[in-house]
Amino acid sequence: MTDKKENIIQAALELFASEGYNAVATSKIAKVAGVSEGLIFRHFENKKGLLDAIMQDAEIRISQVFAPILFELDPQKVIQKTLELPFSIEQKEYNFWKLQYKLKWEPEYHNPRKMKPVLDKLEWAFAELGYQNPPLEAELVIYILDSIAIAILREGLQSQLKFKSFLVSKYNS
Amino acid sequence: MTDKKENIIQAALELFASEGYNAVATSKIAKVAGVSEGLIFRHFENKKGLLDAIMQDAEIRISQVFAPILFELDPQKVIQKTLELPFSIEQKEYNFWKLQYKLKWEPEYHNPRKMKPVLDKLEWAFAELGYQNPPLEAELVIYILDSIAIAILREGLQSQLKFKSFLVSKYNS
DNA sequence: CAATAATGAGTGAGTACTTACAATCTGATT
DNA sequence: AATCAGATTGTAAGTACTCACTCATTATTG
Structure with missing residues (x-):
């Protein structure tokens, strides 16, 4: 390049x-x-091709962020590491993640499959810990993290840091 | 008109x-x-003026949706009614709400003040019920509902109905 | 001296918005 | 009821401008 x-x-x-x-x-x-x-x-090829190239880079960077969670074997730590995800976004990557979230409204670029591995791992972790409804617990965590990530991207990390320990302790069985 | x-x-x-x-x-x-x-x-006046007119209608419709919560006096019911909000969106209002969420990324149209009364009422309810951190509990609920509302708008009500009883029972003290 | 990288004026299609004019409504006066 | 002026609502055909994209030409490199 x-x-x-x-x-x-x-x-x-x-x-x-x-x-x-x-x-x-x-x-x-x-x-x-x-x-x-x-x-x-x-x-x-054209303007859309430029966007596509940007979004292709995305796949790799996203999978790199998820890797540590997928390799974790302790269910409690799987949950904790997932909860800490949005707080570990690097400032220089804000533009990248902003674009990801903006394009979620374009069906062509909204790809829930990206999250699937994390979702599955979370579900496994909740099951291991004896939660009553692991699939919904897992999906709920993803929902919470999505909202927090968006808030961080819009208002800065500082404004949301209060949630970090709050959430971790909430899910400490 | x-x-x-x-x-x-x-x-x-x-x-x-x-x-x-x-x-x-x-x-x-x-x-x-x-x-x-x-x-x-x-x-x-111009294209933007048309958008502004649409968004002005919004304020009224939004406050009407919130009213039943703000008048509720039983803290437990405040929480329940809030949790049920996204599941009561009328199909014919989907376009309206889609636009609201899309414009959240335009600073000019992202107005968290709209949610403030509900947030305050929720905070009060959690305090009444003896929760440890009412402000964060309230904000968390709003976050969850935001994500669920977005999912409903994108994938339909059916796909998210499973969360309705799940959430209500989660917050039943 | 190829081959490749890069330029930037040019192009037609599409954009928000204007203008000149026509139809329709309103309600006060015959 | 009938009339009709003035205001309002509407239209069709522009205008000036911006856009994504092209192409003939020039710089750079191995």
């Missing part, structure tokens, strides 16, 4: 995340990336 | 909710509303 191609992806990610895909002109992406507009279309 | 003005609002609401504000052309709104494009700009 050339430097300029990477510049384009970074600029597009930043602009798509803050202003939305449709609201951002390719001319603006080129300007922010310090690149000619034509170069965008040399590297990507 | 004339029939055609109402047509414009309905068409715009439907299109904004399903395709997003920026992605919808005023010419398309006019077509769906069965109206000339110019009429949009007679009734509304």
Whole structure:
């Protein structure tokens, strides 16, 4: 990957995340990336192709975030590590996650399969710990974390830190 | 309000909710509303003014949904009624709520003040019932309901009904 | 000297919005 | 009832502009 191609992806990610895909002109992406507009279309088939490339990178980064949970063998720790997920988002990755959540409303890019492995692992953990309804407990945790992640992305980590210990103690059997 | 003005609002609401504000052309709104494009700009200052008008209607409808909770005096019932909120969304109001959630990412239209009265009432209810951390319990409930509402809007009521009794029993002290 | 990377003015389609004009409604006066 | 002026509601065809995308040309590299 050339430097300029990477510049384009970074600029597009930043602009798509803050202003939305449709609201951002390719001319603006080129300007922010310090690149000619034509170069965008040399590297990507079209504007949507650029978005697709960004979202493809996403899959890898997301699976890397989930890995430690999937390899954990202690059910209690599975739950704790999951609960701590949204609080460990790196600031420099905020744009990336903002885009993920914004695109959840576009059916084409909303892919619940991404969460499936974590959901399954959580369900297993709740079952191990003797919870009455592991599938719903697991789904509920995902729901809570989604809302907290969104709040962090919008209002900053500080505003939501209070939930970290609150949740962990709530799920400490 | 004339029939055609109402047509414009309905068409715009439907299109904004399903395709997003920026992605919808005023010419398309006019077509769906069965109206000339110019009429949009007679009734509304500009495209954004049309969105504003839609969102103003929103305030009223939202406060009507919240009213029964705010007048409730039994803390246990306050919690139960709140938990049941997302399951009582009328199908014909789906577009309206979809737009509300989509616009949450636009700072201009994301207004947490709307939820404040319910949040306060919930906090009071949890305090009455002797919960250890009423403010966080209240905020957590709102988070859960947000996620469930979004899931209902995306996947339908049926897919989430399982949570109704699950949540109510979870908060039955 | 190829081959590739990069440019940026140009293109047609689509955009929000305007304008000039026509139809319809309102209600006060014959 | 009939009339009709003024206001309101509506239309069709623009206007200026922005957009995603192209292409002929130029720089860079191995």
